[in-house]
Amino acid sequence: MSKRRPRGRMLHGLHSRIVTARVTLWTLIVPPTVWAVHFLFAYLWAAVSCEKAGRFASFPVLFWAGTALALALIVASALVAMVQKETPGDPPPHDAGTDTDRNRFLATATWLLAGLSFAGVVFTALPVLFLLDCR
Amino acid sequence: MTSPPRQSALAPFGAEAIATFDTTVVLTIGACLIFGIVALLFFVAVRSPGDRLSHTQGMRLVLVAGAALPTLILAALLVYVLPQMRPLPVPPRALGVSAVGEQFWWRTVYRAPGQPVLETANELRLPVGQTVTIELSSPDVIHSFWVPGLAGKMDMIPGRINRLIVRADKPGLYRGQCAEFCGLGHAVMAFDVIAMSPADYDRWLADERRPAVPAADPAGAATFAEYGCGGCHAIRDTQAAGRIGPDLTHLAARRHIAAGMLPMTVDAIARFTRDAPSLKPGVRMPAYPHMPPADAQAIGRYLAALK
Structure with a gap:
């Protein structure tokens, strides 16, 4: 996977910026935070609509736009993490106490969390397709 | 059956x-x-x-x-x-049924469009193939309405109405039960569920709407009145008009007495009449230890004839 080279100057610039950017705990929690915000947004919207309006929330465009935005953020985070976890250098295992290995570890964790968050957002959104009332 | x-x-x-x-x-x-x-x-x-x-x-x-x-x-x-x-779609003029969980029996109310409301107890009848909304409620504590062969269970919560939308697809005789501990008699709070063809169902509704059959044995009716049973139980078109306990108008058309607990026999009715609390713990019906067994039998014969 590490052999993939982005084409074009702009992409190349982006790629080198990503490689040099530091992975931190803040970037690590981006995917689960997006998932949490989407989850709260979806559930609170449904709950408030059922309680105050007495019927199931019906703003499909806004809901699907929000879901698409959440998924896009998670995918972007995953792409960045994917580039960063493939930092070239020494062979695995990458478990030394160095900055490079720390970056690889955090990036891999971010990448896995992004996968989990993607599934989480999809699983949160799917019921809206099928459930049509407040019961 | x-x-x-x-x-x-x-x-x-x-x-x-x-x-x-x-x-x-x-x-x-x-x-x-x-x-x-x-x-x-x-x-x-x-x-x-x-x-x-x-x-x-x-x-x-x-x-x-x-x-x-x-x-x-x-x-x-x-x-x-x-x-x-997804809930089943409910046609606009569908039959409505209310089931009210009480300690420790079930009040069932049928509302067909254009017909008077009909109340019975401890039995739920459903027309096969028709979607029915059952409105669940409770005047005392939380009960739970569960007919495992029909649908998932749903709680009956004081102060609110929960709607269970069901459709019986196979005729037959089934059983339901309270699925939320509601007091001492919880374990003996059951009911019969009878899924029947729509034609049979309409016949049954018509039969249930008729007034109670006049007592063949007036002594039993008199004993029933003498002990004040009508203060709690209703037998339509008689002086018994109580609303505290189950309606007994067509008691003998049911399969069981005491919420699915005892068979529909004169002896069982007599036994339950004299000493309900020992059979069903926590029941609100008092015991009548002073009642001579002959009187209990007379009441039993009277009620067991209410087809």
Whole structure:
């Protein structure tokens, strides 16, 4: 996977910026935070609509736009993490106490969390397709 | 209708319970398959030489078989079961039934469009093939309405009405039960469920709407009145108009007395009349230890004739 080279100057610039950017705990929690915000947004919207309006929330465009935005953020985070976890250098295992290995570890964790968050957002959104009332 | 009533989610007769049963079969088969595959993988892994897979290949196997595949399977299951959670469509002029859970019996009320309201007890009749909304409520404590063969259980909560939408698909005799501890008599709070063809159902509704049959044996009716039974129980078109206990207008048309507890016999009625609390703990009906057994038998004969 590490052999993939982005084409074009702009992409190349982006790629080198990503490689040099530091992975931190803040970037690590981006995917689960997006998932949490989407989850709260979806559930609170449904709950408030059922309680105050007495019927199931019906703003499909806004809901699907929000879901698409959440998924896009998670995918972007995953792409960045994917580039960063493939930092070239020494062979695995990458478990030394160095900055490079720390970056690889955090990036891999971010990448896995992004996968989990993607599934989480999809699983949160799917019921809206099928459930049509407040019961 | 001579076999004992079935109370099992594995003998479904309602649309929702049938869908749940099908899901259970699919899940069980799927779980067995996955268990078999995992066991096989385990066997292969233990028997294989240590260098069969490289580190990268091993990690990839864990990622694909351990994370990606389960996620896809769960997503497929979600798409498969979510449509089952949609409530059945209810036609605008559908039959409405109310079931009220009381300590420790069931008040059932039938509302057909253009007809007077009909109240009975401890029995639920449903027309096969028709969607019915059952409004669940309770005046005292939380009960739970559960007919395993019909649909999932739903709580009956004081101060609110929960709506259970059901459709019986197979005729027959079934049983339901309170599924939320509601007091000392909780374990003996059951009811018969009878799913019948729409024609039979209409006949039954018409029969139930008729006034009670006049007592062939006036002594029994007099004894019933003398002990003040009518203060709590109603027998339509007689002086008995109580609303505290179950309606007894067509008691003998039911299969059981005392909420699915005792058979519909003169002796059982007499026994329950004299000493309800010893048979059903916590029941609100008092014991009548001073009542001569002959009087209890007279009341039993009177009630057992109310077809």
